[in-house]
Every structure is written in structure tokens, then in C-alpha cells.
Amino acid sequence: MSVATIEPPLEATLDPIRHDWSLQEVQGLFAQPFMDLILRAQRVHRAWHVPNAVQMSTLLSIKTGACPEDCAYCPQSVRYDTGVVAEALMPVAAVRECAARAKAAGATRFCMGAAYRAPRARELEVIVEMIRAVRALGLESCATLGMLSPQQARQLKDAGLDYYNHNLDTSAEFYGEIIHTRTYQQRLDTLAAVRAAGLKVCCGGIIGMGESPADRAQLLRTLANLPEHPESVPINRLVKVAGTPLADAPEVDAFDFVRTIAAARVLMPRARVRLSAGRESMSDELQAHHRQPRRGARPRALCTARAHPARP
Ligand code: SF4
Numbered sequence: 001m002s003v004a005t006i007e008p009p010l011e012a013t014l015d016p017i018r019h020d021w022s023l024q025e026v027q028g029l030f031a032q033p034f035m036d037l038i039l040r041a042q043r044v045h046r047a048w049h050v051p052n053a054v055q056m057s058t059l060l061s062i063k064t065g066a067c068p069e070d071c072a073y074c075p076q077s078v079r080y081d082t083g084v085v086a087e088a089l090m091p092v093a094a095v096r097e098c099a100a101r102a103k104a105a106g107a108t109r110f111c112m113g114a115a116y117r118a119p120r121a122r123e124l125e126v127i128v129e130m131i132r133a134v135r136a137l138g139l140e141s142c143a144t145l146g147m148l149s150p151q152q153a154r155q156l157k158d159a160g161l162d163y164y165n166h167n168l169d170t171s172a173e174f175y176g177e178i179i180h181t182r183t184y185q186q187r188l189d190t191l192a193a194v195r196a197a198g199l200k201v202c203c204g205g206i207i208g209m210g211e212s213p214a215d216r217a218q219l220l221r222t223l224a225n226l227p228e229h230p231e232s233v234p235i236n237r238l239v240k241v242a243g244t245p246l247a248d249a250p251e252v253d254a255f256d257f258v259r260t261i262a263a264a265r266v267l268m269p270r271a272r273v274r275l276s277a278g279r280e281s282m283s284d285e286l287q288a289h290h291r292q293p294r295r296g297a298r299p300r301a302l303c304t305a306r307a308h309p310a311r312p
Pocket residue numbers: 067068069070071074075076077114115116117146310311312
């Protein structure tokens with residue numbers, strides 16, 4: 001006997017895409033009854049996306065550790081004793097091999113992360129070759145390399161890079177509690193340079209660093225009020241790493257985390273809102289609120305020795 005798949009009869013919600021959200025409006029979303037917020041997020045999701053489609057990406061750390069920045073959550077900072085072994089920039093051939101394996105395992109996008117404050121010219125030249133190699137395999141490419149100048153962003157675009165990841169992490173107000181080696185404005189400047197170069201943007205934040213509910217609302221408001229919404233919005237749950245200043249941060253309430261994802265979905269309808277870091281420690285039930293694939297369905301991490309513990 002065959003069983004038909006019945007999609008819930010949700011009407012499409014085609015509210016206009018906005019870039020002028022007030023803090024009160026965003027906080028109002030968070031304050032909705034839980035199931036109302038989930039339903040609203042689902043309506044938006046189904047209006048703009050294929051409901052159960054999953055895009056598979058593989059992330060490779062192409063340069064690990066020894067980062068001069070002091071992001072309080074990050075085991076790759078040279079300032080914290082976390083046991084991360086620093087590794088130099090990988091050779092292009094090794095990255096090509098990892099990308100080929102990622103493609104064979106089903107990935108359509110290959111993300112390369114390097115623990116830099118900002119890449120230097122000669123490092124960027126090598127990374128440009130990596131991007132060309134990834135694109136030659138027919139994969140989409142994504143990179144996260146820290147701060148970029150407008151000229152560097154154009155260089156990456158010219159090499160064929162599709163996406164650049166650069167997270168805002170949290171609200172402007174709370175940022176100084178987490179990072180002291182750069183400013184929020186520098187983050188925004190890099191995002192502007194990336195956009196101006198014609199790259200797609202992957203930008204989100206981390207929940208669970210001790211921020212207030214208002215900080216979470218402000219983060220989403222900042223993202224939603226960018227001149228163009230990021231194509232990809234990773235919402236990370238803090239991965240607490242021994243040796244970092246946030247090793248003992250309090251647990252995030254699971255419902256608060258889901259609310260954050262649902263609010264992001266409503267605010268940025270076209271974006272792919274992603275559960276990123278912290279997913280391994282979430283229950284299947286918690287992940288299901290975001291319609292992610294079951295754990296067993298995730299692509300295997302490739303070249304795991306170089307898997308990036310945190311993203312700049
Ligand atoms: S998050 Fe990025 S910039 Fe910050 S310490 Fe880690 S690798 Fe460096």
C-alpha cells in the first residue's frame with residue numbers, strides 16, 4: 001500500500017521583505033506565543049523555500065589556530081590554552097583532494113575557513129588558487145578568512161568565490177564583552193566590501209554567550225536591516241570549549257534558541273537560516289524545529305583533522 005505525502009495546507013505568506021525593523025517589532029516577534037511564532041515562521045519558510053530541501057555543505061579548516069584575535073568563544077585564539085594545534089595554510093592540492101571527496105559524498109558547496117584576523121596578500125594568492133580548484137570541480141565555494149579590504153573582496157570574487165562568511169556574532173551593544181581586538185563597525189565594513197564585490201553573504205551569530213534577550217533581538221534586527229539580507233544566516237549555539245573565557249557560560253534554553261531561529265526566518269524570508277555550530281549537542285527534537293536533516297543524514301565530515309572548531 002502506498003502512502004501519499006500530504007503537505008499541510010499552509011497559505012503562503014508573502015509579506016513584503018523589509019529592512020526597517022524596529023527593536024520593538026523584533027522583540028514583539030520573540031514575545032509571541034511559541035506555537036504562533038513557529039507557525040508564522042513555517043508560513044514564511046513555505047512561501048519562499050522548498051519545504052524539506054536540504055543543501056549540503058562541507059567545511060574545511062584550511063589554516064588552523066594561532067589567531068591573534070581574542071574572540072571569547074574561540075579555541076583557535078592564540079590567547080587561550082585549548083589544546084588546538086596550530087597548522088599552517090594547507091597546500092592547494094590537499095584542499096582540492098578534500099573538495100573532491102566532499103563532492104563524492106554529496107556536498108554541493110565547499111567552505112574553507114582560515115583562522116586569520118585578516119589574510120595577507122601572499123596568503124590570499126594561495127586561497128585564490130584553492131577557490132579556482134573548488135570551482136573547477138563544479139562545487140559552489142565559500143570562504144571565511146576574517147576581515148577583508150574592498151580590493152581583497154574583489155580578488156576573491158574574480159577567482160570565482162560564491163559566498164563569504166563573516167558573522168556579526170551578537171549585538172553591537174554586547175560585542176565589546178566578547179571581542180576586544182576589533183570593532184563591530186569593522187565587521188560591518190567587511191560585509192559592505194563583500195557585497196560591493198558582488199559576493200553572496202553568509203552572516204549570523206552565536207546564541208549562549210551571556211547575551212540578553214534584547215541582544216538577540218538586536219543581532220537579528222541588524223542583520224534584517226542590512227541593505228540586502230544575507231543569503232545565508234547561520235545561527236550557532238555556543239560550543240563551550242575548555243580554556244576559553246566562555247567555557248562555563250550558562251546553558252541556552254532550548255525554546256529560546258528555537259525562538260531565535262524562528263524570528264530570523266520571519267525577518268529574512270529569502271535567507272537560508274542554518275543551524276550551525278552546536279548542532280552536535282542538540283537533541284533531534286530541537287533540530288527538528290528547524291527542519292534540518294536527521295543526524296544520520298548529515299554528510300560525513302571530511303578531512304576531519306582540519307575541521308574548523310569555530311568560524312571567524
Ligand atoms: S573566531 Fe575567528 S577571528 Fe576570532 S579568534 Fe577564532 S579564528 Fe580568530
